[in-house]
Amino acid sequence: MLKTQLSVKEIYDRYIKKLNDKKNAVRYSDRSWFHSSSAGLCVRKHFYSSVSQDKGAPIKDDTMRLFRLGDVVHEDIQNAVRDYADSHALPILIEKELYLDDYNVRGFIDLALLDRNTLYDIKTCNSWKWTKMFGRGSNGMPDLHQQLQLATYGIWVKEEYDIQDLKLSMVYYNKNTSAIREVELMSDEMMAEAELYWEKVNDMLEPVHMGEVSDLDDRGIDMENHFITDMPNVGQVIFEIPPVSLGTSPVQEWECNYCQFSDICGGIKNAK
Ligand code: SF4
Numbered sequence: 001m002l003k004t005q006l007s008v009k010e011i012y013d014r015y016i017k018k019l020n021d022k023k024n025a026v027r028y029s030d031r032s033w034f035h036s037s038s039a040g041l042c043v044r045k046h047f048y049s050s051v052s053q054d055k056g057a058p059i060k061d062d063t064m065r066l067f068r069l070g071d072v073v074h075e076d077i078q079n080a081v082r083d084y085a086d087s088h089a090l091p092i093l094i095e096k097e098l099y100l101d102d103y104n105v106r107g108f109i110d111l112a113l114l115d116r117n118t119l120y121d122i123k124t125c126n127s128w129k130w131t132k133m134f135g136r137g138s139n140g141m142p143d144l145h146q147q148l149q150l151a152t153y154g155i156w157v158k159e160e161y162d163i164q165d166l167k168l169s170m171v172y173y174n175k176n177t178s179a180i181r182e183v184e185l186m187s188d189e190m191m192a193e194a195e196l197y198w199e200k201v202n203d204m205l206e207p208v209h210m211g212e213v214s215d216l217d218d219r220g221i222d223m224e225n226h227f228i229t230d231m232p233n234v235g236q237v238i239f240e241i242p243p244v245s246l247g248t249s250p251v252q253e254w255e256c257n258y259c260q261f262s263d264i265c266g267g268i269k270n271a272k
Helices: 008-027 043-051 061-088 127-134 144-160 187-204 213-219 253-258 267-271
Strands: 092-100 105-113 118-125 167-174 180-184 226-231 235-240
Touching (some): 008 061, 043 187, 043 226, 092 144, 118 127, 118 144, 127 167, 144 167, 144 187, 253 267
Parallel strands (some): 118 167
Antiparallel strands (some): 092 105, 105 118, 167 180, 226 235
């Protein structure tokens, strides 16, 4: 029987999905770490992603294509920097994996040019976002959560390579116009902010009880907003699910519109 022919769009969508599945299998098989890319964002999302490890809704095809476009730009810029570094014998980091054990955070650095003590994060954006950041009347600074993401990498690089004057620089690529602009952050201040953020995440997602659930009766803990799991050598471990509350879960209202856990969480709109 003749199989239905796939359109080019369908072939491309399947290809992207295959790439994405491969990336997830390599990078995210251990989900217990918090993701550095979610720095500065919803604490409850860290709970679903890394504590209860819920599956979340599948990412839509058009969103996958947007992510892929971002990946393609990333790879091209990284290849260009690798080529430049090779021809000048410069030390660089590209897609370097990092672990911040103290904060249970894992991530991958886009780019670092170590001869100039500078760590870069590449971001693709559309013209609306570009104008919001760099247009008339704007302050020319990236969103706080993007700064905290790069600062999280900075904490690791600073310590790992013993760099005192580490510079943090965001590289923006406008997908509509191909314009590129670098923005240098206030490194030390942002790294201090990132440390505070990850301390808060760890505090809020610390187990509230280790041992048998029946032990909790005496403490009068309402189990409705709790999550119980079994851990090897520990037994039952109980976590409190952070409540939906603007400022921490989510940090900003728009996060719920793009969250893969909104179906199980309910989000800020349903909490009002
Ligand atoms: S839906 Fe909103 S509050 Fe819930 S986990 Fe996602 S971002 Fe956080």
